[in-house]
Amino acid sequence: MTKAITAQSLRKVYPGNPPVEALASIDVEIQDNEFFTLLGPSGCGKTTLLRLIAGFEHPTSGKLDMFGESLLDAPPYKRPINTVFQNYALFPHMTVAENIAFGLQMLGTPKASVNATVGEMMELVQMSHLADRQTGQISGGQQQRVALARALAPRPKILLLDEPLSALDFKLRKQMQLELKRLQTETGITFIFVTHDQEEALTMSDRIAVMSNGAIRQIGRPREIYDRPADRFVADFIGDTNFLPAEVISNSGEVTRLRLSSGQEVDAHARDGAQGKVTLALRPEHAELTDDGAGLLAGTLREVVYFGTDTHFHVTLDDGSDFVLRRQNSPADGNDFATGDRVGLTFPAGAAQVLRD
Amino acid sequence: MAKRGFDIRKLRGFSGIAMTCFVMLYMPIVLLVVYSFNAGTSVAIWEGFSWRWYVSAWDNEMVQEATVRSLIIALSAAAIATTAAVLAALATTRNRKFRGQTAIFALIHQPLMVPEIVTAVALLIFFATIKVATGYTGLMYLIIAHSAFCIPFAYLPIRARLQGMDLSLEQAAADLYATPFQVFRRVTLPQLWPGILAGAMLAFVISLDDVVITEFVKSAGQDTLPTYMLGQLRRVVTPEINAISTVLLMISVLMVIAYTLLSRTKK
Numbered sequence: 001m002t003k004a005i006t007a008q009s010l011r012k013v014y015p016g017n018p019p020v021e022a023l024a025s026i027d028v029e030i031q032d033n034e035f036f037t038l039l040g041p042s043g044c045g046k047t048t049l050l051r052l053i054a055g056f057e058h059p060t061s062g063k064l065d066m067f068g069e070s071l072l073d074a075p076p077y078k079r080p081i082n083t084v085f086q087n088y089a090l091f092p093h094m095t096v097a098e099n100i101a102f103g104l105q106m107l108g109t110p111k112a113s114v115n116a117t118v119g120e121m122m123e124l125v126q127m128s129h130l131a132d133r134q135t136g137q138i139s140g141g142q143q144q145r146v147a148l149a150r151a152l153a154p155r156p157k158i159l160l161l162d163e164p165l166s167a168l169d170f171k172l173r174k175q176m177q178l179e180l181k182r183l184q185t186e187t188g189i190t191f192i193f194v195t196h197d198q199e200e201a202l203t204m205s206d207r208i209a210v211m212s213n214g215a216i217r218q219i220g221r222p223r224e225i226y227d228r229p230a231d232r233f234v235a236d237f238i239g240d241t242n243f244l245p246a247e248v249i250s251n252s253g254e255v256t257r258l259r260l261s262s263g264q265e266v267d268a269h270a271r272d273g274a275q276g277k278v279t280l281a282l283r284p285e286h287a288e289l290t291d292d293g294a295g296l297l298a299g300t301l302r303e304v305v306y307f308g309t310d311t312h313f314h315v316t317l318d319d320g321s322d323f324v325l326r327r328q329n330s331p332a333d334g335n336d337f338a339t340g341d342r343v344g345l346t347f348p349a350g351a352a353q354v355l356r357d
Numbered sequence: 358m359a360k361r362g363f364d365i366r367k368l369r370g371f372s373g374i375a376m377t378c379f380v381m382l383y384m385p386i387v388l389l390v391v392y393s394f395n396a397g398t399s400v401a402i403w404e405g406f407s408w409r410w411y412v413s414a415w416d417n418e419m420v421q422e423a424t425v426r427s428l429i430i431a432l433s434a435a436a437i438a439t440t441a442a443v444l445a446a447l448a449t450t451r452n453r454k455f456r457g458q459t460a461i462f463a464l465i466h467q468p469l470m471v472p473e474i475v476t477a478v479a480l481l482i483f484f485a486t487i488k489v490a491t492g493y494t495g496l497m498y499l500i501i502a503h504s505a506f507c508i509p510f511a512y513l514p515i516r517a518r519l520q521g522m523d524l525s526l527e528q529a530a531a532d533l534y535a536t537p538f539q540v541f542r543r544v545t546l547p548q549l550w551p552g553i554l555a556g557a558m559l560a561f562v563i564s565l566d567d568v569v570i571t572e573f574v575k576s577a578g579q580d581t582l583p584t585y586m587l588g589q590l591r592r593v594v595t596p597e598i599n600a601i602s603t604v605l606l607m608i609s610v611l612m613v614i615a616y617t618l619l620s621r622t623k624k
């Protein structure tokens with residue numbers, strides 16, 4: 001597989017007083033034709049990484065290649081990369097159609113072909129009826145769709161999308177998510193997608209890079225990221241997680257035998273030879289509630305919260321820590337557990353993940 | 358009623374002072390305009406309404422020549438100053454900070470800081486040398502001098518407009534394959550127009566109105582409207598001067614109104 005983007009020890013420090021280190025040292029390989037997502041909290045450097053790839057910023061140090069050739073000397077207008085900007089950046093003195101046509105016109109595409117593509121793009125984002133509106137006179141969600149169409153129209157090799165769906169309402173957002181995914185598969189354009197919505201990241205991406213503080217904490221397929229978070233930050237940022245203290249007894253390969261605070265032993269998943277005291281991550285839906293103290297851990301049921309599709313059980317464990325357990329509801333379920341009950345917890349071997357410190 | 362905060366309008370004597378200021382500022386101008394319609398030959402004794410001084414000014418060949426000269430100089434100076442101002446504004450807002458940027462600011466604003474009479478004397482001496490060397494005595498000296506002192510006036514609104522513009526628009530254009538020149542043509546310039554027009558009009562009015570530098574730089578027979586009027590005042594004063602002034606006033610007021618409308622940012 002060819003690599004669309006390769007970054008090596010990419011570092012970006014914004015000059016100033018004090019200087020801001022927006023990217024510490026990024027190593028990442030993004031495959032051609034991939035839907036790659038940058039996921040992380042606000043200010044972690046997602047936009048900065050996109051701006052380096054687009055060419056609006058120059059890295060402080062490090063290497064940045066596109067299809068095996070260095071990007072660093074190419075100005076933005078020579079890179080076959082288009083961006084959907086976080087603030088849309090539509091041209092206010094042009095209509096919707098003129099905005100979408102802009103890239104193709106700059107490439108010197110014949111007029112008939114420009115018009116055809118613009119029509120197609122407007123249909124795609126459902127903006128045909130507003131073709132002749134000034135961009136100042138359309139809603140935020142509509143602006144976002146125009147920005148998307150404008151970036152897609154020239155058929156770039158790589159499309160950078162900086163939170164392109166954040167201004168859309170729930171229904172349109174879901175629809176556009178599917179649309180984007182379909183588009184990416186059909187056109188074969190490499191998508192680098194920024195979001196801080198973990199659900200969006202999990203449903204759309206081929207691979208996800210989880211970032212924090214200018215560094216990539218983990219890169220992997222959605223399932224890997226969710227089921228096998230590498231460290232506490234990733235486990236905490238994506239989905240809900242219970243953290244359990246444990247001690248390593250022995251390990252062989254990826255399976256590690258651990259002793260829990262209750263003294264019980266269980267097999268868990270570990271990336272590399274973990275030793276001594278470690279932290280286990282366990283998803284709320286991977287644990288099961290058992291009667292009075294039976295199972296791996298014991299505690300007292302403090303709260304039962306009904307959510308429609310599932311119920312959350314908040315348990316205070318005997319070591320004093322809190323544990324949340326989620327169970328899907330079914331019509332057969334009765335009120336089998338009540339607040340104040342003495343309960344036990346159990347989970348299958350391999351469900352828990354040993355975190356890197 | 359609860360006690361209000363400090364309100365300057367409540368200060369004793371404030372309205373009196375304000376009124377006095379207004380009267381002192383505008384009364385002479387009102388009188389000037391009124392007497393431009395005087396039927397008599399005096400600028401102080403009212404003898405009835407008439408357009409005669411407007412007709413007289415219109416028919417006065419000296420006034421005609423001075424007007425044409427003023428317009429040529431003002432239009433050329435406005436064009437040159439605005440072009441220079443656009444380039445200067447681009448260089449000072451769209452570049453990385455460069456060494457000597459502060460010095461450039463000082464240079465651009467020189468006409469605002471150096472007393473006009475000093476510039477006038479300096480230009481007089483400088484151009485005299487060139488006149489001797491080249492023998493050329495045309496309007497170019499005035500045009501160049503006017504262009505120079507008009508630059509900061511054209512520069513200010515253009516720079517303000519450029520600074521207020523969203524940089525990401527230019528980046529978006531570059532992202533969509535526009536070369537730096539195309540970015541300027543297709544994105545920067547269309548949004549800069551109001552600023553450019555405003556700057557040009559300001560430069561035009563400033564040039565039209567100049568006396569001091571013009572008086573020093575002009576060769577014989579190169580009177581502009583203001584220097585012609587100044588010359589007339591030394592002789593007989595008739596309401597013709599009032600009529601010319603009133604027309605100039607109208608032009609300035611119209612320009613200022615247009616300038617205000619243009620520099621108001623759309624919301």
Ligand SMILES: Nc1ncnc2c1ncn2[C@@H]1O[C@H](COP(=O)(O)OP(=O)(O)OP(=O)(O)O)[C@@H](O)[C@H]1O
Nearest residue numbers: 014016020022041042043044045046047048049196
């Ligand atoms: N031009 C700049 N000059 C100085 N610091 C900057 C600049 N742009 C961004 N930063 C800083 O760099 C860090 C990363 O910013 P960046 O915009 O990449 O974050 P982000 O992950 O895109 O955040 P968000 O989700 O809020 O958009 C932040 O601490 C930010 O304050």
Ligand SMILES: [Mg+2]
Nearest residue numbers: 046047086162
């Ligand atoms: Mg951002």
